[in-house]
Structure formats: C-alpha cells, structure tokens
Amino acid sequence: MKKKKIYLLIFLTLLAGILLFSTIIFFNQKEKIVVGGDTDDHGCLVGAGYSWDAELGACTRSWEIKESDNLKAAKIAIAPLSFPVTIISVDHLDCEGCYRIMLQRNDNRENLEIQLRNWKFFEDLIKTYCKPEQRNAEICTMDYDPVCGWFDDSINCFKYPCASTYSNACEACIKEDVEYHTPGNCPE
Secondary structure (H helix, E strand, C coil), X not given: CHHHHHHHHHHHHHHHHHHHHHHHHHHCCCCCCCCCCCECCCCCEHHHCCEEECCCCEEECHHHCCCHXXXXXXXXXHCCCCCCEEEEEXXXXXCCCCEEEEEEECCCCCEEEEEEECCEXXXXXXXXXXXXXXXXXXXXXXXXXXXXXXXXXXXXXCCCCCEEEECCHHHHHXXXXXXXXXXXXXXX
C-alpha cells in the first residue's frame, strides 16, 4: 500500500513537471510561426502571391486588379492610410464608382473594409437623419430624387447593404425602420 502511494506521488510529480515545462515553453515562444507566412521587406505575403507595387504603394496580386477602374478604386482606398496594406480584393458594386475594397494591414494582419460610392469614401457621404416631423408625414410628393434609406438596429440584415432605395427622402423617412438616408441609389 505504501509503495503504491509512493509510485502515485512520483507519477503525479512527473506529470506536474511535464505540464509546467510545456507551459513555460509555450508562453516563451518569441514569434508565432505561420505556414506560408514568408514576407518581403514591405510585409507582403510572398507565399500567397503578393508583391509590392511601388506605383500603388501596397501589396497586390497584380493580375487581380489590372482593370483600370479597380486600380483607381484601390488607389482611392489606400491614399489616406499611414500604414502599409495588402489589397485582398476590389469588388465592383452595382452603381457607378461604387466599390468594396478589402485590405489587410501588413503590420498586424487586421482586415479592413473600405467602401466607395461615386468614387468617394462611403463614410464621407452626407447622412441625413430622419426627423420626427418627417416620420409623421401623411403624404409625400411624387418627386424622383432617389435616396438610400439605411435601416436601424431593429432590422437584422443577412447581406450588405442593410438599406433600401426610396424615390425621395420623404418616402424613406416615413418608414419607421429607416434611421437615415444618403443621396442616390443604394449600392448592391
């Protein structure tokens, strides 16, 4: 009986030592090893086919953004950034000058999404919030001046955009679930 206790004590001591040693090794690793994570001097993931585009000032797969409009959208998206990025994708939306540009920071690999509408940053478009008096309108004019009515948090959207195009601001604001509107048709 006494021998069993000694063997059990030795076994538990060894197990605790192995666990402690493994924990120390795990937390003392200096850098995370990423398979295919070889980067060049600019942080471009060479193993994934990206290379530095000096003219654009970003890491790209040149064959993916060779169309002039995609290149123009990418240039607009990265112009104000103060850190190097990789252009993951440039997707044209269903309106003139409307694009969704997916970027990845080269320093911390954070993903960013930039949207353009009419060749401008979407966030820079004028958001006009619906006022209480607009919500109570009984009739709206038949003017056609399209706006994109953006839904509030009461709507759970499954895809972008979380909005609908209305013929004018009055038509958008009489809808209770529209929080604000922006000029023009909604991007698709």
